[in-house]
Amino acid sequence: MAKSPAIDRPAPKSPKSLSGLLPFLKPYRLQIGLAMVFLVLAAASTLVFPIALRQLIDNGLQHPDPGEQAMALRGNFMMLFGVAVALGLFSAARFFTVSWLGERVTTDLRNAVYSHVLEQSPAFFETTPTGEVISRLVADTTLVQTVVGSSLSMGLRNAVMGVGALAMLVWAHPTVMLQLVVTVVLVVWPATLYGRRVRRLSRASQDRVADASSIATEVLNAMSVVKSYTAETREAKRFSSATEQGFQTAIRRTRARSVLVAFIIIANAAFLLWGLYQGTQAVLAGELSAGQLGQAVLYVIIFAGAVAVLGETYGDLLRAAGATERLMELLGSTSPVQSPNKPVTSTPPTTGSTLAFQSIQFHYPSRPSQLALQDFSVDIAAGQTVALVGPSGAGKTTLFALLLRYYDPQLGQIVLDGVPIQNLSLHDLRQRIGIVPQEPVLFSSSAMDNIRYGKPDATDEEVRAAAVAAFADEFIVDLPDGYNTFLGERGVRLSGGQRQRIAIARAMLKNPPLLLLDEATSALDAHSERMVQAALESAMRGRTTLVIAHRLATVQKADQILVLEHGRLVEQGKHLELVAMGGIYAGLAALQFNA
CATH class of the missing domain: 3.40.50.300 (P-loop containing nucleotide triphosphate hydrolases)
Structure with missing residues (x-):
């Protein structure tokens, strides 16, 4: 029995392909606006946290009067807690709103594609395998859901946080800003290059899973033939071989991703510790307060984390762009057989048609x-x-x-x-x-x-x-x-x-x-x-x-x-x-x- 061909996975596309989702997003402008408000407020709460920490260190811990120090500490801790509460509430509201949007848009998109496919003539299915239609309805819409309901929101949130952290560093710590540019060049650039290999292995892993699914679907729809030829063991081995290939590909993908994670963590830690060392020297020399140092370190961490998340989000956007293109191809197909604009109406005969x-x-x-x-x-x-x-x-x-x-x-x-x-x-x-x-x-x-x-x-x-x-x-x-x-x-x-x-x-x-x-x-x-x-x-x-x-x-x-x-x-x-x-x-x- 010939091996079932894997469904071709979309190659990475331009994120501009996601514009095909705009008609499905337009009906939910209010929800999108609320999500953006909650997103900005959550990002702002995160950016306020280093400022509150600086106030705690400089005004609370270093106050000369013990009584005033206790009151200052209490006030600063209450401010930190207030920031944490605001961050939690705004993040929860953002998560719910964005998740609702992802589920709603995906449901609308899936319904639109399915309804459109049902309107196609049999000529459409002469060139488009049913399995590919199902793949687009399930796998591609799931990718879109991941982006609309999670990745896009995370990307926007981290973009706001990254820009905000960068602005605070430029305003308060120009020297640290220079080191940050070096970090971006020496860490993010090679990580991005290596990340392409991880994405290629991810697509290969999806293809192997599709192979196994294709075999299972084929065999389960022909169980009477399989049993009549006592081919149960043979088909089990064929499926096992496909899943083993999927396992080996997944291990290669996991190994590559583990190397990437280790590189990013170690490299970021090295640069952060070097910056922290220089900051401590500046504090000892009286050029910088301890609170300013803590504030700078937190903003650097926020910026580095935002850049890392944006790198992963960009990969998700590329995959979703390819999925969106495939879905738009289905929605763009037109059946050559159509009802006339002004159909003739007549009562059906009761004694048989001529x-x-x-x-x-x-x-x-x-x-x-x-x-x-x-x-x-x-x-x-x-x-x-x-x-x-x-x-x-x-x-x-x-x-x-x-x-x-x-x-x-x-x-x-x-x-x-x-x-x-x-x-x-x-x-x-x-x-x-x-x-x-x-x-x-x-x-x-x-x-x-x-x-x-x-x-x-x-x-x-x-x-x-x-x-x-x-x-x-x-x-x-x-x-x-x-x-x-x-x-x-x-x-x-x-x-x-x-x-x-x-x-x-x-x-x-x-x-x-x-x-x-x-x-x-x-x-x-x-x-x-x-x-x-x-x-x-x-x-x-x-x-x-x-x-x-x-x-x-x-x-x-x-x-x-x-x-x-x-x-x-x-x-x-x-x-x-x-x-x-x-x-x-x-x-x-x-x-x-x-x-």
């Missing part, structure tokens, strides 16, 4: 050189049952896709009840059509909810009536909780025939004038086929029906049989007429019925 295919020519977007349908024309009267017959790849399923406007033909048009389908809104068009696919799709919910999917506002009685008409009621009532029984993922608790009858009940509840049946009985045993066939005959009454079938026994009673080959309509008529013609259909009938 249908006309007029000179249809079509190729799939991913295969422009291969025509799926060529000059296809046919008229279908209301209430008729029309069978589509032909080898695989003849264009039968393509007709269904065009009728549902998953795609639009390059030439020709389809007319439904006298109106070209391009003139109907997509909602109205698809509401007129019910489909029972070869592989019925059931959701992870109850039997009641799965049938009601065809008509969300249907009552319980309407759902049961549809189930009775589709011969599904007889097995549903025997389930542990009846109609409220959870059917499992993709309906795994039901047999193939039972799943098919649920799908038929869903289509009947929708009650459309046009019904599409795509090989609805091809994968069933004889008993299930009889039950499903009876359900289908019930569903077809009073409706126009198009049936795709390889088993010709199921289409002998059709009003018309259309024989397709290589996208062309090559034969048309009833069963006995086509047999008498001695053409393609007659050959297929001879093979099946003689067998």
Whole structure:
């Protein structure tokens, strides 16, 4: 089994890419303003702390009068405590406001992307793997949440603190300021260069995690095949190999980050201690007070810490910029199939739809050189049952896709009840059509909810009536909780025939004038086929029906049989007429019925 490819991680981008988030931030201007106020107040509280400490040292500890000294100490400690309380309250308010913003913006962004993807035509998924869409919805939005709800706030807070500390040092200690510039050059610059290696290893680690997740998803969705080939041990080893590679990459990343942390701590400590030593010499020489020295040291620490945090925040911003670009690509995609600006409104017929295919020519977007349908024309009267017959790849399923406007033909048009389908809104068009696919799709919910999917506002009685008409009621009532029984993922608790009858009940509840049946009985045993066939005959009454079938026994009673080959309509008529013609259909009938 080939190894599943890892999803490409976005390379570092410019932080300007984050501008795509502005439409999602605009509705929350008030919260952003509050967050900025709390951020500035928290930073200001931090910057006031060294000044309060200087007052404690110079005015409290060095006061000549013992009584006055005690009062001064008490006042200075109360001031320090007041600063700490202000810092705690403003930091908590900033944290809550910014975290709320991160969660809210991420939720809005995730909902917008998901809703937009649901509006795309199948052509979109021909070039965009579903796994990549899920990755963008989950991994990329999580990165955005980290930045909006944490990193950006931390970066702004430390930028304010860093600039404030720098300004205080320039004003009070120009000499220390010069040493600070040297510290920035000799510590931050090499740390930034080495930090690029850490970020590369972080992305590599994410890729290895994606590899393991891809393997797990692939295998868990094919458990029946894995078990039938007794491949459990083999797949466990394959997953273990992927996770081991992830572990080794994570260790390399951790080792590199440990070296970076050690370098920053040791280098900063060295420069700070050197500055402190020079400061103590200045205090001994009477050039500087002890309080001024303590104040300068704290501002240097604040500045160095702010620079370190900004370095990490910048890396997060780059990663989030790449994630934002990928999300904006999804939001910027446009479906080639759109509802008209002024759709035609008409009442659906009650006796079946009329249908006309007029000179249809079509190729799939991913295969422009291969025509799926060529000059296809046919008229279908209301209430008729029309069978589509032909080898695989003849264009039968393509007709269904065009009728549902998953795609639009390059030439020709389809007319439904006298109106070209391009003139109907997509909602109205698809509401007129019910489909029972070869592989019925059931959701992870109850039997009641799965049938009601065809008509969300249907009552319980309407759902049961549809189930009775589709011969599904007889097995549903025997389930542990009846109609409220959870059917499992993709309906795994039901047999193939039972799943098919649920799908038929869903289509009947929708009650459309046009019904599409795509090989609805091809994968069933004889008993299930009889039950499903009876359900289908019930569903077809009073409706126009198009049936795709390889088993010709199921289409002998059709009003018309259309024989397709290589996208062309090559034969048309009833069963006995086509047999008498001695053409393609007659050959297929001879093979099946003689067998």
